[in-house]
Amino acid sequence: MVISQPMVIERLNRKQYEFLCQFIYKETGIVLGDAKVEMVHRRLSKLVKTKGFDSLASYYQYFVAHQQEEKSDLVNALTTNLTRFFRESHHFDYLKNHFIPFLLVRNKSTRRIRIWSSACSTGEEPYSIAMLLVSHFGQYLQHWDIKILATDIDTDVLNIAMEGIYPKAAISDIPADLRSKCLRAVGNDSVEMASQVRSLITFKPLNLLERWPMKGPFDVIFCRNVIIYFDKVTQQQLFHRFEQYLSDESLLILGHSESLGGAAALFTNQGKTIFSKQAQDA
Ligand SMILES: C[S@@+](CC[C@H](N)C(=O)[O-])C[C@H]1O[C@@H](n2cnc3c(N)ncnc32)[C@H](O)[C@@H]1O
Structure with missing residues (x-):
């Protein structure tokens, strides 16, 4: 043998x-x-x-x-693609309790909200935002133009994200009331995102270091747990570019171990790793 x-x-x-x-x-x-x-x-x-x-x-x-x-x-x-649904849940609490209600007043004249998940990995981050919108702000979705752009450099993780199917074991981080509204069973072991959740998100490949084809401005940019892999110079360049892509008082959200360094002067701290762009005339 x-x-x-x-x-x-x-x-x-x-x-x-x-x-x-x-x-x-x-x-x-x-x-x-x-x-x-x-x-x-x-x-x-x-x-x-x-x-x-x-x-x-x-x-x-x-x-x-x-x-x-x-x-x-x-x-x-x-690339390192580790992620989870509702990772660093205080960010989602802040959106639900403070920032989305604020945007619903501030953006009343345009009825438009734009959110960018800029290193979305396998999709748990943008789907968490979309589930939050569907579950807590569902009444606005028909009359408002609300969209989430989800991008990553890694085309393999983007394919998983676009499928929107996850093992049942991965959903324990999703609050129970959101699960029943936003997930559908697929066989015995998997769930898929409901079409209303999917319809809020556009997935695209994008390298943060290259040209960004979209115009912005965004109301919220998630850039979590990716800049830790970059050096200080790249981080600072990125923060200045994000600032240009945010409207006044809009949010940049970083990961738990990340900070703005010198770019802190452009933003106001709104909570743990939550920063708002300072108004130009401030
Ligand atoms: C650890 S995951 C973070 C996922 C999610 N944001 C979170 O916090 O759970 C980091 C992601 O950044 C992506 N990434 C690394 N370098 C990038 C770049 N230059 N442009 C865009 N995405 C990048 C990786 O492919 C990976 O999916």
């Missing part, structure tokens, strides 16, 4: 590793560096196996010769 041995993937050498780190940094802003060697090795090993290469070195050579064609698969393999 022949027992197949698990394939052992040799490590990249330093020069190869540094080339890939530099490539990812230039393409995405993500800083990998020495602290991420194990993670990169693990994720690349998986990619290499999926693609049918017998070693990291042979994939590396192929990659160097086909950078443009391979770019998206490499980026998708090396």
Whole structure:
């Protein structure tokens, strides 16, 4: 009997590793560096196996010769996509109790609300916002023009987000009253987002470092748990661009361990990692 041995993937050498780190940094802003060697090795090993290469070195050579064609698969393999429904629930409480009621008064003349989930991963963040709107502000949805733009650089996670189907185990973070209004069972183990929830969201691929095709302005921008992967210069550039895409007094929401640094002067703190753009004439 022949027992197949698990394939052992040799490590990249330093020069190869540094080339890939530099490539990812230039393409995405993500800083990998020495602290991420194990993670990169693990994720690349998986990619290499999926693609049918017998070693990291042979994939590396192929990659160097086909950078443009391979770019998206490499980026998708090396992004960290961890997310949950209603992650950092105080952000959603603030929207429900303060900011959406405020917008319903402030934007009365246009009846328009625009929300951007700018690193949406597999969709839990924008669906949480949409479920909140459907469940608590449903009476406005017919007469108001309310839309959520959800973007991410990783096309694999966007495909999952667009499907809108999640394992039952993932929904424990969704408040019970929202579950009955917003989810439909699919077989025994999965749920899908109701069409009213889906209809509020447009999913698009977007690299935060590149040109943004939309005009804005937005009333709320979620940029949570992504800038931690960027260096300070990239973070500051991004905060200044977000500020340009917000109307006065509109919100920028960051992740729990993220802060504005020097760009804090452009915003007013409204709560834990919730910031509003200062009015121009303030
Ligand atoms: C940890 S997830 C955060 C998901 C969600 N915002 C949350 O807080 O739960 C980070 C996401 O940022 C995305 N990302 C990383 N670099 C990006 C870039 N340059 N442009 C757009 N998205 C990026 C990744 O693909 C990943 O899905």
